[in-house]
Amino acid sequence: MNRKKNTRAVAALLCGALLALVLLSGCSASAEPVKAQGKSYFTYFDTVTYIYSYAGDSAERFSDCSAEIADMLGEYHRLFDIYHEYSGINNLCTVNKMAGGEAVTVDARLMEFLLYAKELYELTGGEMNVMMGSVLTLWHDARETASDDPKNAYVPSEEALAEAAKHTDISLLELDVENNTVHISDPLASIDVGALGKGYATEMAAQKAETLGCEGYVLNVGGNIRIIGTRPDGTGWKTGVRDPKNPDSNYCAKLLLADTSCVTSGIYERYFTVDGVRYHHIIDRDTLYPSALFSSVTVVTKNSGLADALSTALFCMPLADGEALCEKLGDVEALWVLPDGELHMTSGMEALLVSDETSGESQS
Numbered sequence: 001m002n003r004k005k006n007t008r009a010v011a012a013l014l015c016g017a018l019l020a021l022v023l024l025s026g027c028s029a030s031a032e033p034v035k036a037q038g039k040s041y042f043t044y045f046d047t048v049t050y051i052y053s054y055a056g057d058s059a060e061r062f063s064d065c066s067a068e069i070a071d072m073l074g075e076y077h078r079l080f081d082i083y084h085e086y087s088g089i090n091n092l093c094t095v096n097k098m099a100g101g102e103a104v105t106v107d108a109r110l111m112e113f114l115l116y117a118k119e120l121y122e123l124t125g126g127e128m129n130v131m132m133g134s135v136l137t138l139w140h141d142a143r144e145t146a147s148d149d150p151k152n153a154y155v156p157s158e159e160a161l162a163e164a165a166k167h168t169d170i171s172l173l174e175l176d177v178e179n180n181t182v183h184i185s186d187p188l189a190s191i192d193v194g195a196l197g198k199g200y201a202t203e204m205a206a207q208k209a210e211t212l213g214c215e216g217y218v219l220n221v222g223g224n225i226r227i228i229g230t231r232p233d234g235t236g237w238k239t240g241v242r243d244p245k246n247p248d249s250n251y252c253a254k255l256l257l258a259d260t261s262c263v264t265s266g267i268y269e270r271y272f273t274v275d276g277v278r279y280h281h282i283i284d285r286d287t288l289y290p291s292a293l294f295s296s297v298t299v300v301t302k303n304s305g306l307a308d309a310l311s312t313a314l315f316c317m318p319l320a321d322g323e324a325l326c327e328k329l330g331d332v333e334a335l336w337v338l339p340d341g342e343l344h345m346t347s348g349m350e351a352l353l354v355s356d357e358t359s360g361e362s363q364s
Contacts, residue, residue, distance in 0.1 A: 036052050036053065036054050037052065037053045037057065037059065037062045038050060038051065038052045038053075039051050039062075039063075039066045039070075041070050041073070043074070043077070044070075044073045044074060044077040044201075044221065045073075045077055045080075045197070045198045045201070045221065045222055046222075047198070047221065047222030047223075048222060049070070049073060049219070049220065049221045049222065050218075050219070050220040051066045051069055051070065051217065051218075051219055051220075052217065052218040052219075052220075053065070053066075053214070053216060053217050054216040054217075054218070054231055054232060055214070055215050055216035055217065055232065056216075056232065065209065065212050065214055065217075068208060068209075068212060069205045069206075069208060069209050069214075069219065070205075072201075072204055072205040072208045073201055073202070073205050073221065075109075076109070076197070076200070076201035076204060076205075077201065078091055079091050079092070079107060079109060079110050079113070080092055080110075080113075080193050080197040080201065081093055082096055082133070082190070082191065082192060082193070085097075089107060090104050090105060090106050090107070090110075091106075091110070092110070092191050092193065095182050095184060095191060096133065096184070096190040096191055098183075098184070099184035099186065099187050099188070099189055099190060100184065100185065100186060100187025100188075101187070102183070103174070103176065103179075103181035103182065103183035104181060104182050104183070105179070105180055105181050106180060106181065106182050108180060109204075110182070111175065111177065111180055111182070113193075113197075113200060114130070114173065114175055114182060114191075115175060115177070116200070116305065117130045117193070117196060118170065118173070118175070120196065120306075120309045120313075121170050123325075123329075124309070124310070124313040124317075124325070125317075125321075126170070126285065127285065127312070127313035127314075127316050127317055128195055128196065128309045128310075128312060128313045129168060129170055129285060130170075130173070130191050130192060130193050130195075130196065131167075131168050131169065131170050131172055131173055131189060131190075131191060132168050132192055132283070132285065133168075133189065133190030133191050133192035134164040134165070134167040134168060134188060134189055134190055135161060135164045135165055135168060135283060135288055136192045136194065136283060137164075137190065137192070138156040138160055138161060138164055139156060139279070139281065139283060142154055142155060142156050142272065142279075143270065143271075143272045143279075143281070146272035146273070146274065147272065153272060153273070153274045154274060155274050155279060158288075161288040161289075162288070164188075164288075165285075165288055166188075167186050167188040167189040167190075168189065168285075169189075172184055172185050172186045172189045173189075173191065194281075195308065195309055195312035195313075196305060196308055196309045196312075198221055198222060198224055198308060199224050199261070199263055199304045199305045199306075199307055199308020199309065200304070200305035200308065201221070202219055202221045202224050202226050202261070202304040202305075202308075203226065203261070203303055203304035203305045205219060205221075205226075206219055206226045206228055206261075206304065209228055210228060214228055214229075215228065215229040215230075216228070216229050216230065216231060216232055217229070218237065223263075223264065223269075224261070224263050224304055224307075224308060225239055225257070225261060225262040225263070226260075226261040226304045227257055227258055227259055227260055227261070227262075228259065229258070229259055230258040230259060231258075235256075235258065236256045236257045236258030236259075237256070237257055237258065238254040238255070238256055238257075238354060239254065239255045239256075239257050239262055240254055241254065241255065241264075241298065241335075244266040244267055244268050244295040244296040244337055245267075245268070245295060245341075254353070254354050254355075255300065255349075255352040255353060255354065256352055256353075256354040257300065257352065259302070260300055260301065260302050261300070261301060261302060261303065261304035261307045262298065262299070262300045262307065263298070263299050263304065263307040263308045263310075263311045264296055264297065264298040264299075264311060265282055265296065265297050265311040265312050265314075265315045266280075266295060266296035266297075266337075267280040267282075267290075267295050267296065268280075268296075269281065282312060282315050282316065283316075284316050285316065291315055291316045292339065293315065293316065293317075293318065293319070293338075293339075294315055294336050294337060294338055294339070295337045295338065295339050295341075296315075296336075296337045297311050297314045297315045297322075297334060297335070297336050297337075298311065298334065298335040298349075299311045299314065299332065299333070299334050300332075300333040300334075300348075300349060300352065301329075301331055301332040301333065302331065306332070310325075310326075310332065310334070313325075314326075314334055314336070319336060319344060322334065322336065323344075323346070326346055332346075333345075333346045333348040333349040333352065334346050334349060335349050
């Protein structure tokens with residue numbers, strides 16, 4: 001697949017991360033409007049989830065389908081939760097609590113997820129590492145303090161980060177597939193799946209929707225977009241992209257997407273400020289500080305879990321390495337926004353760009 005690197009000013013084209021909502025509308029093949037149906041949920045992955053249907057389903061069928069999709073998201077939310085345990089299951093919180101102790105018997109779905117996480121570690125050269133929990137916890141706690149008690153906001157010390165980094169080796173995560181057990185061999189190590197969990201759960205929910213025969217559905221799980229099929233007329237939806245430095249501004253570009261996923265990692269998503277310096281949540285494994293390479297990275301590919309993982313991994317890779325990885329994987333398109341607003345994208349991403357004049361779309 002030929003790739004073309006593009007460099008433009010932000011004002012010329014894309015400037016950042018996905019907006020919370022897709023620009024949604026649809027026309028049937030006969031040009032009769034199809035009314036969208038939507039539901040929202042507020043309990044999964046500490047974010048808001050929207051489920052839309054443009055298939056012309058009855059209200060009852062849409063309600064049944066969205067309930068099953070939401071149930072699937074809820075199941076993975078509980079499995080992946082690192083802060084709370086739940087009756088009847090051993091989840092990642094349980095696994096972390098048992099670090100350095102006995103192996104934990106887990107649900108087959110959690111084992112499958114952790115195996116996939118290890119595959120992604122190898123695929124990304126270690127940039128997507130679910131064993132970064134000890135380091136990420138320090139940044140999480142600092143961010144929480146800044147939010148709850150701004151006068152005492154602080155940045156984790158280099159010494160504390162360096163010590164935490166000693167407990168992040170992927171080999172510390174021991175998976176026994178035959179006995180379905182998970183063991184963290186280091187008592188100071190922990191799992192954090194913030195770079196993968198939400199996207200993976202979104203993909204599992206989308207696959208569930210497909211088994212139900214859903215077509216023309218859009219899942220928006222905290223900004224992770226997964227589109228199932230097309231609009232009734234066979235076309236796609238516009239997905240807005242905005243300036244990562246001005247996240248409340250108007251759209252500066254749109255992508256026309258169908259039957260795929262789209263995920264963005266950006267500097268504006270979760271951050272705190274100390275002494276006028278902003279510290280975002282995407283931590284470079286080498287510096288142990290927020291990565292300074294890009295302002296945002298957007299990934300479009302069919303699998304939402306892969307898109308989620310890659311948006312973080314590419315954010316922490318030099319541009320040339322990221323482009324090479326996209327080339328190697330195939331069917332993965334990416335857009336990088338540099339801190340100065342310079343823009344790079346794969347040729348396939350450029351092909352997805354649409355203008356405001358494209359017909360058949362409107363903002364919901």
